[in-house]
Amino acid sequence: MASSSSSSSSKKRTAKDAELDSGGKAAKKIHPFFTREAKEPEQHGTFKWLKPLGPKSTCLHGVNLEPPSRSKVALFDLDGTIIKTSFGSKDATWEWWRLQVPAALKKLHDDGYSVVIISNQALKAVALKAWKEKVPSIATSLSSLPFRILAATAKDYYRKPMIGMWTELTRIFKEDGVEIDKSGSFFVGDAAGRQYPNGKSDFSGTDRKWASNIGLTFHTPEEYFLGLPVHANFKLEGFHVSSLTELPPYTPTHTALLLDPRIPEIVLFVGFPSLGKTSFYNRYFKPADYVHINQDILGSRPKCIKAVDEALNNGLACVIDNTNRDAATRKHYVDLARKRKVPIRCFHFTGSMELAWHNNLYRAFNMPPSVASNEPKRELVPYLAYTSYKGAFQEPELSEGFSEIKKINWVFEGDEEVRRHWSMWHQLEGK
Numbered sequence: 215m216a217s218s219s220s221s222s223s224s225k226k227r228t229a230k231d232a233e234l235d236s237g238g239k240a241a242k243k244i245h246p247f248f249t250r251e252a253k254e255p256e257q258h259g260t261f262k263w264l265k266p267l268g269p270k271s272t273c274l275h276g277v278n279l280e281p282p283s284r285s286k287v288a289l290f291d292l293d294g295t296i297i298k299t300s301f302g303s304k305d306a307t308w309e310w311w312r313l314q315v316p317a318a319l320k321k322l323h324d325d326g327y328s329v330v331i332i333s334n335q336a337l338k339a340v341a342l343k344a345w346k347e348k349v350p351s352i353a354t355s356l357s358s359l360p361f362r363i364l365a366a367t368a369k370d371y372y373r374k375p376m377i378g379m380w381t382e383l384t385r386i387f388k389e390d391g392v393e394i395d396k397s398g399s400f401f402v403g404d405a406a407g408r409q410y411p412n413g414k415s416d417f418s419g420t421d422r423k424w425a426s427n428i429g430l431t432f433h434t435p436e437e438y439f440l441g442l443p444v445h446a447n448f449k450l451e452g453f454h455v456s457s458l459t460e461l462p463p464y465t466p467t468h469t470a471l472l473l474d475p476r477i478p479e480i481v482l483f484v485g486f487p488s489l490g491k492t493s494f495y496n497r498y499f500k501p502a503d504y505v506h507i508n509q510d511i512l513g514s515r516p517k518c519i520k521a522v523d524e525a526l527n528n529g530l531a532c533v534i535d536n537t538n539r540d541a542a543t544r545k546h547y548v549d550l551a552r553k554r555k556v557p558i559r560c561f562h563f564t565g566s567m568e569l570a571w572h573n574n575l576y577r578a579f580n581m582p583p584s585v586a587s588n589e590p591k592r593e594l595v596p597y598l599a600y601t602s603y604k605g606a607f608q609e610p611e612l613s614e615g616f617s618e619i620k621k622i623n624w625v626f627e628g629d630e631e632v633r634r635h636w637s638m639w640h641q642l643e644g645k
């Protein structure tokens with residue numbers, strides 16, 4: 215089935231598939247550079263690169279001297295904050311962002327803070343190699359300052375504004391018996407979404423989003439190092455769940471979700487990947503013993519059709535939980551319903567592509583343990599699956615042979631902790 219072919223592979227993604235990033239492009243594979251170095255710490259003067267973190271070693275981890283784990287943490291972005299931006303440069307030269315920076319960092323250490331640098335560095339291998347040489351050279355200039363650095367080298371869970379580097383940091387501190395005091399800690403970064411009177415704006419708002427996701431006080435470098443007034447005019451771009459309007463869970467039409475009296479029928483779902491179709495099935499149809507038909511699980515459309523046929527033979531109703539994006543795909547099931555003389559209802563999940571992509575990132579990277587322990591582990595579905603759904607989508611129509619089309623709206627379900635995670639900024643690239 216064309217519509218679900220992209221999502222169908224998603225439940226069985228291999229590690230290779232999972233390296234696809236948003237935009238459907240092949241993500242940077244982990245360069246052998248990382249795997250070679252992973253074994254031994256690399257010592258450069260007082261600085262050493264430790265074993266990279268994460269299942270795919272995509273989070274570089276280094277320390278200058280022996281940084282103490284303290285409950286108050288002063289966190290800094292690197293490029294455009296501690297040093298002048300030289301992003302992607304292939305040489306290891308650098309300059310302080312402003313001359314005040316080293317003394318300010320030293321003072322924080324003396325005042326009882328842990329100093330930690332948090333950086334996005336999804337660079338090509340040559341630039342990354344230069345960058346890895348640059349950090350020890352910065353450390354040499356800060357030789358008496360113990361600090362820790364974490365750097366996300368891929369477009370994954372570690373990349374700001376995703377909170378992976380924070381999760382690792384809290385874990386490292388916990389191993390030292392230290393709970394980070396969020397209210398006494400702060401983050402300084404230049405990617406603040408600032409809008410300027412001349413019409414220009416910051417290249418992104420990623421640092422401010424990261425602080426907001428975690429609940430940390432945020433400062434720009436100008437505010438923190440130079441004492442300039444707070445720059446209040448900022449705009450964070452991209453999808454945030456606060457933009458969703460509240461809607462009823464489904465359109466009131468002539469039938470309830472479950473038919474009364476219950477008869478064998480086909481319920482066919484239509485909607486972007488990760489828009490909550492399976493969750494909806496589990497919540498409403500599973501308890502009513504509807505058979506779950508899913509091409510990701512069964513492997514092919516003929517197998518789905520066979521399974522539907524068998525369910526109907528046994529007097530059961532079933533749900534086709536695929537993306538079913540176009541009329542040609544849906545026709546296979548409409549024809550089967552006609553042949554078996556049972557009704558077929560279409561449930562169209564109307565949430566946007568932005569919401570679906572957001573849920574995809576949430577599901578792959580940011581579900582709280584209470585949800586993750588109840589759902590199968592799912593890799594990130596490539597962005598291409600969303601754009602191809604959108605490109606080929608045909609609005610379902612009664613004339614296709616449905617007895618009813620019900621619109622299913624997104625309604626958040628979950629407790630405060632689930633909402634906290636789901637409401638974070640989820641983004642792998644762009645603004």
Ligand SMILES: Nc1ncnc2c1ncn2[C@@H]1O[C@H](COP(=O)(O)OP(=O)(O)OP(=O)(O)O)[C@@H](O)[C@H]1O
Nearest residue numbers: 221487488489490491492493573577625626627628
């Ligand atoms: N109503 C909801 N409230 C909160 N979270 C939800 C809700 N529905 C789904 N989710 C979460 O969104 C993510 C995607 O949901 P789900 O896996 O059900 O989507 P799907 O449409 O079946 O995806 P696919 O087509 O890729 O199989 C999951 O992590 C799920 O926990």
